[in-house]
Amino acid sequence: MNEIVNNIQTVPRRSIGQWLFNPFSFVAGYQALFLGLGIMLISALFGFLGNTHFDGVLDVHKGLEAPLWFFLTEGIIDWIALATPLFFFGLIVSTSSLRMIDVLGTQALARWPYLITAIVMLPEANQRVGVYLVAKFGFAAAPAAINYMDIFIFGFAIIVGIFMAIWMVTLMYKAYTVSCNIKGVRAIVTFIVSLIGAEALSKMLILLLFERL
């Protein structure tokens, strides 16, 4: 088999960089879907434990307590809100024959960096600093005292969160280009339009869901 791979020289190599930034060369379809859904479930569990809400395709906020199903539904809304327009853009723009399972699967797996975000957002210190900052900017008395360790943990979570968001968007874009076989300007423009639309749609749907809690 290695001989075949060597003969077909443009086969992507299994480097760490390739696994980190474009695992979709190796994983797609149902395999990616099950992996992605499993990771979404664990992320929702960590979100539930730390009251970390993924209340938009790109959003992460500390918020109110809610049942586990609410955190899981947030993740599913975020995922479907982006995968759907990407699939339809793929149908319009791409000349390849697409499979919806590839778009759904790769977009589900692309959300995995937010599992790390959910973990770093777990400590109670993040909630305390969040409440403190909201009170401070609202010119109200802070209900909770914070210390240097809280600030350090909060700062660390913010930095990690920013990197994870950038990484996740990179993965989402790669997932789109691989699953829909679109490149260049068309890929960038349709992806940005989809991402903005999905962000707005997911925020609205999660808000509606929150009102029913």
Add this chain to the structure above:
Amino acid sequence: MKLLPTVCPACNSQLKAKSLICAHCNTEIQGEYELPVLTRLLPEDQSFILEFIKSSGSLKEMSRLLRLSYPTVRNRLDEIIERLKKTESPKENNGKENL
């Protein structure tokens, strides 16, 4: 085995076959023959096509064989199809026997 050169090293134009020889009796035929379209593809593209045919044209089987995802293999095939379309000249479209 030597690779068949398909492009002129001096001007990058498409090469043609001028002479064919029988390895058994040394009979040589002179003329001007177009190279088959498949031979004009890159060697790795030719390997891919061979494996694809051996896999009965199954992208799933190719995906398993190359340990790549299905859309990656499909994209690769689409790229080769595009290159084939560009390689084919109108003359060869009328003479499919070259394939």
